Amino acid sequence: MKRSIRFSDRLANWLPRLVLTPSLLVVLVAVYLFIAWTGWISLSSSNIVPRYDFVGLEQYVRLWSTPRWHTAVANLFIFSSLFLGLTTGLGLLMAILLDQRIRAEGALRAIFLYPMALSFIVTGTAWKWILNPALGVQKVVNDAGWTSFVFDWISQPRFAIYCVVIAAVWQSTGFAMAIFLAGLRGIDNSVIKAAQIEGAGLPLIYRTIIVPMLRPAFLSVIVLLSYVAIKSFDLILALTNTGPGSATEMPSTFMYAATFRRDQMGVGAASAMMMLMTVAAIIVPYLYSELKETRDGC
Template structure:
């Protein structure tokens, strides 16, 4: 054994009993990350999970304008499901969420495949596709409200071109208003989906594609059989992000249709806000918020399970 190693074993402390520098470094490495992260962890426990628990408690009370401790069990949830407006909001969420996620997936994947062909001006096109994501949903909603306004936007412009039979009055049609929200949402988010898919495509090993081309596989077959299946983690991330955007949609709907005409384009986020803060039914609003949380978990938990299952099988 060397002299250095013996001194490290025999002299863990100095002559005066103080801890040696190596011991101090070990203690710092052990405790410093915990000390630095503890305020963030405590804040998350309080302001995220603490308020989720408080909202769950309010949903079981008869709270009106202010919180109270008058527990009524699941009466608020029963009252919630008996409301026609909640049924409309839930149906609109299913329509908007389903179409929004599906169209964004298809459009984003096709745009990514298009840009993956090493075309000219790829950087400019990528910036154009990504630009809507730089805008807030309020700006997007206001812009599309002008575009789809029958007296100001697309319909008026086409009429001035001489096509008097053209009609695009979805914004004021109670049966079609929710589809205007789909249009605006897809316009803003499909570029972001494209960027995620493009990053995934650029990460696929070129040697596999070249080997498939040598074997005589066509480009569509290569993408269908090799490239797209390799993007499974990207699909997981995209579904997670888009589902989250769809379920919590509030500002886009408020800026574009304000939930109208009437309540025809109402969504759960607007329902929760109005019943909690403008109608003085805090317990009912808390119940709707918990139902939104359950919807998020219903999407999140299966996705995480499938992804972790695939990871375990991959290893």
């Protein structure tokens, strides 16, 4: 009797560890081990197959002297800043509007959130047709009588990246809205009333009181969307396939092409490491400052 109690006690003690171990192992191998492996490859002379020698930073030098990589970095910059800014801004605006106790709020919320349910492949394909001058918006407007209307960004190298932004924003805004709306719902109504009595108009109340109170929601939205932005790959492939030319090349597509199509595994690994460092450089300080502030009791 005594022994069985002890056994169950010991089991209760070990169960959490037992349950967590497989996933921990998988993460260790599939994430961290391969990060380390990629780091090693990026320092070797690998091309079509991995080679385990050491050539220093040669692959990085090659990477940064490739014009296509510069396009990819510039595009990532344009895409992420516009995508993050627009998604956060529009999401917040929609959440604030939905929070005004309007009718059919549930239905509207579902409509705005629905694009989230689609994969980027579907989004990309749908927007490829919508943005195609011969099929989509331009044709509809032309057929409606405005024949001089031109909307052919997707076929112009200078503007194609903005098409990617439009599709990505369309997909993710509802998600940002849902998080902001949850944050708004958690705010005590009397805070707004108090500010109204003090003479503040609604725009001022939102700017100086409500939006600062949404800090945790901003944290979630920005962290989740930045990694969507940096890893965006399927959307590009489905929407523009990095074209026209290499106008919508992104680091992720570049890495894929270098590693698996152009037999430059070392360059691909180097580009992957650059992406990792970029993510770390943005997210780590942000997480650090936010988590520190919450611990201070904000």
